């Protein structure tokens with residue numbers, strides 16, 4: 031599958047992520063403010079220790095008690111501010127992640143069909159689910175923590191330099207020296223995170239495929255074969271996880287080493303400072319006990335930076351979705367298009383290739399599907415019928431040729447106008463977990479019950495629905511009533527009948543139907559074709575013969591068009607195609 035370069039510069043990624051979360055900036059500012067208050071409280075904690083030690087060394091009981099009272103106040107304030115910060119960050123995390131995920135879903139619904147087709151569904155799912163979460167939490171938690179640590183360093187530094195400037199500068203210099211190792215490591219880490227995410231996406235895509243194919247897995251006894259493939263993918267993820275973890279640990283270790291070494295450094299330099307009379311013993315003990323207030327944020331900056339690299343790698347996966355080419359959705363629907371009493375659909379010299387590297391799937395193709403006619407597109411498997419239907423539905427843009435809807439070029443219609451004009455029944459029926467009614471009224475939620483029943487009757491699904499005591503309110507799908515392939519197909523058909531469209535496009539709508547339902551559906555389609563343009567892709571002889579107009583295709587080209595009798599008489603290949611189909615049907619009967 032073709033992939034875009036998913037690597038954006040770190041700074042640009044952060045700015046973009048921040049812009050996307052712009053409406054939460056006041057929450058972020060509040061969190062930052064809470065962090066600043068926390069840093070002051072931490073300084074108070076250091077001061078309390080210093081006073082107690084000073085009081086003890088100078089046998090000043092008042093100073094000891096004063097330090098203790100300050101300490102208690104600090105502890106209470108710390109609890110309060112921590113509770114507030116936790117509440118704020120939990121709320122911010124949940125709301126912003128949900129908002130990013132739903133924005134991604136909206137984008138995917140509006141993105142050009144061709145773009146979304148380049149990605150595996152498992153990959154897109156993990157982008158919306160995992161990458162959105164990791165990216166947003168990266169901004170909310172990691173970036174804010176990074177800023178908080180910087181603020182904490184400044185405040186702690188001001189306090190410590192009040193005690194002793196030389197020692198404070200020494201501690202900072204020493205810690206930074208050890209943290210410097212983080213810079214090249216974080217670059218490698220970022221690359222490893224990118225590789226890791228690609229492997230995770232491949233693992234998830236594979237898992238989606240396997241979960242969706244329980245029949246094949248069992249009937250072909252693919253369990254151990256799939257297990258082998260899955261383990262290979264897991265191994266690759268495992269190796270990269272190990273690489274990432276080891277790099278993170280090295281970053282972490284460099285920080286820890288600087289902390290321990292820092293103690294010795296403080297004792298050495300602090301001892302000299304006391305010896306020279308620049309500070310007292312209470313100051314040194316306060317430094318020793320609380321120096322972590324200065325070194326910890328310095329050290330954790332490298333750890334946070336490493337974690338931020340992971341979040342940025344996920345953010346890039348999120349942006350790839352937002353960068354998908356959008357359909358140019360206009361805000362208002364011009365109903366004049368759907369109500370236009372035009373000529374139907376006309377295609378002129380259409381050619382289409384899935385990518386620049388591939389040969390044309392459709393070549394120089396022209397025909398008309400008139401309003402008031404049922405047009406059937408037929409031909410052998412793989413000749414390009416579904417592709418052609420997608421092109422007619424405007425799901426793929428054609429490079430060469432043009433399509434006219436009721437006399438208007440397709441480019442003159444916004445995607446929204448086009449969607450309003452078309453009802454589409456794909457080969458694979460899409461059923462959501464919900465009621466029968468929910469599944470029929472997609473996009474026509476306020477449809478009256480009589481219209482819903484009429485659509486279901488025309489699609490031959492009404493009787494099935496009424497077998498359930500709760501009728502149209504029966505829950506189907508995931509946790510509800512399971513449906514057969516034919517029932518799903520008829521439900522999808524009812525959805526299309528309900529939509530007030532002027533063009534009905536159907537891809538093998540009777541492939542899973544028994545002959546009786548097949549004939550009833552064919553009749554309903556003939557009836558629909560009286561006042562709309564109906565195009566059906568089919569291999570079914572009954573549907574082909576019944577059509578007013580047949581488009582016979584082979585290898586991406588239209589070989590001939592006409593009625594069944596006309597095409598048989600022309601002997602341009604259609605007659606042979608039909609003979610082969612009939613021979614197969616007879617063999618089966």
Ligand SMILES: Nc1ncnc2c1ncn2[C@@H]1O[C@H](COP(=O)(O)OP(=O)(O)OP(=O)(O)O)[C@@H](O)[C@H]1O
Nearest residue numbers: 147384388391409410411412413414415416417418
């Ligand atoms: N998303 C895609 N990317 C690249 N090639 C594709 C894509 N979808 C289909 N094709 C290729 O285009 C050709 C035509 O496929 P299409 O599904 O349009 O044929 P069809 O006539 O509808 O076949 P069938 O009757 O078996 O459903 C096939 O060779 C197929 O491999």
